Amino acid sequence: MLRRNLLLPISAFGMIALAALVPVLAQAPPAQGSKAAAPAKRIAIRAGHLIDVKGAKVLDNVLILIDGDKITSVTPGGSVPAGVETIDLSKSTVLPGFIDLHTHVLLNGDITAEDYDKQLLKESIPYRAILGARNARIALDRGFTAIRDLETEGAMYADVDVKQAIANGEVPGPRMQVATRAMTPTGMYPLLGYSWELKVPTGVQYVDGADGARNAVREQVMYGADWIKYYSDRKYHFESDGVLHSMVNFTDEEAKAIVDEAHRLGKKVAAHAIGSDGIAAALRAGVDTIEHGDGLTESLMDEMARKGTVWVPTVMVGEYVAPGRGGNWPRMVEAEKLAFQKALKRGVKIAFGTDVGGSDWREIGQAREFQYYVDYGMSPMEAIQTATSLASEVLGWSDKLGTVESGKWADIVAVSGDPLKDITELQRVTFVMKAGVVCRKEAASQ
C-alpha cells in the first residue's frame, strides 16, 4: 500500500457492484491433475488489429494460432487449419495480456488508518484470503493476466496461497509473483498507537540488524516469496529546497543486507520509496525497483537510468488517496507528475503499477493507470509497453509474456476501439484469454 500519515475518514466513494464487473467465465481452467489427460486444445484467433508492442506498430488482419497454453504462430492474413476452433476478433484490437507490477490482493482500500486497522483487527486471514481470490478474479477480468503482488499487509503468507490456488486451477486469476510480508525496522509501520498492553498484528515483518535482515529474507523465501519488499521511508515532507524529503527506515547496513541476501538467493527487491531520501537510500542498497517515487530528483533519475533501476510510479493510488488524506498528499501527486515528465526525458525505465488494494478493488479499474501515463506525456504505445514488454522483463518472464509472439504463453486481451487513439479503451476490455483459456468474452468482441 501507499503508507498513510495523517488522515480523515471518508465514506463518499461509491461502489460499483461486483456483479457488474464480473462476466461469465466461459471456461474454467482444468482442475489440478486433469491437465495431463486432456489433449492440448488448438484455437485460432482472427485479429482485426494486433498491437505489436516490440515493433511499436499495429499489424492488420492477423491470424494467431494457439496450441494448449502457448502461441504457436502469428501471421498476417493466414488461413485457419481445418477443424480448429476460431475466435473472431476481426473487429477488435488485440494486445498482450496486461501486467500490473504493484498490487495488494489482500487489501481493500486504506485511505485512512481506520480503513487499514479494521482489516487487520476485525477480519481473519482466511476471510481476507477469500477476498484476495475475489480480487484476483477482478484483475483477470480487466485484462491483467499477470500481477506482482507486493505484500500482504498483515495477512502473512496468504498471497502464496492465492497464487497457488490460481496456479492449480482452483480459482480464476492472473499469474502471480508475490512478496509475502515486506519489512521495516521495529515500530516503523502500522499497526501503531495501541496500548502497549495489547499485542496487535503488524502490517509487515519487523526486522532489525543485518543478521535479522538476512534471516527474514531467508524465512520469506522459504515460505514462497518471489520478491522481497521493504519500506525504505516514511514521514514525507517538503523542505525549503522544494524537494519531497522523508525519514529513512533502515540503516544502510540493514538495507544492503536485505538486498544482498535476496540477490544471493536469486530474488529481486522492490523498495517502497516516496521521498528523495528514501529513494537515495534504496538506490545505495541496490534495489531492483523503486515503488511510488514521488520525490525523485534529477540526479536520482540519472542514477536510476545509469543503474537500470525500474520506477513503478503507481499514480492511480496517489490520486485516489490524496483528497481523503489531505496534508502533503495533493502536493505529492503534483510532484510525481513533474518527476514523471522529467524521468521520461532522462531515460528512466518506467513500468506499470497501480497499488490497487490501496484503492478499493471494486471502484477503479487498474487500466486507469494507462491514462495517467498518457496524460503525463507518454505516447499510448509507450504506455502499453510499460504493462507488457517492459513489465515482463521486470518479472524475468520476457521469454514467456509481454508480447503476442510464437512461443509465448497465450495471454491475450482485446478491446473494441483503437487504444492508440484513445487510451481509455483499455478500461473497456471485451476479451481476455489466459494460458489459452478464454476467461472473458463479450458480444462486442465478436
Ligand SMILES: [Zn+2]
Ligand atoms: Zn503498495
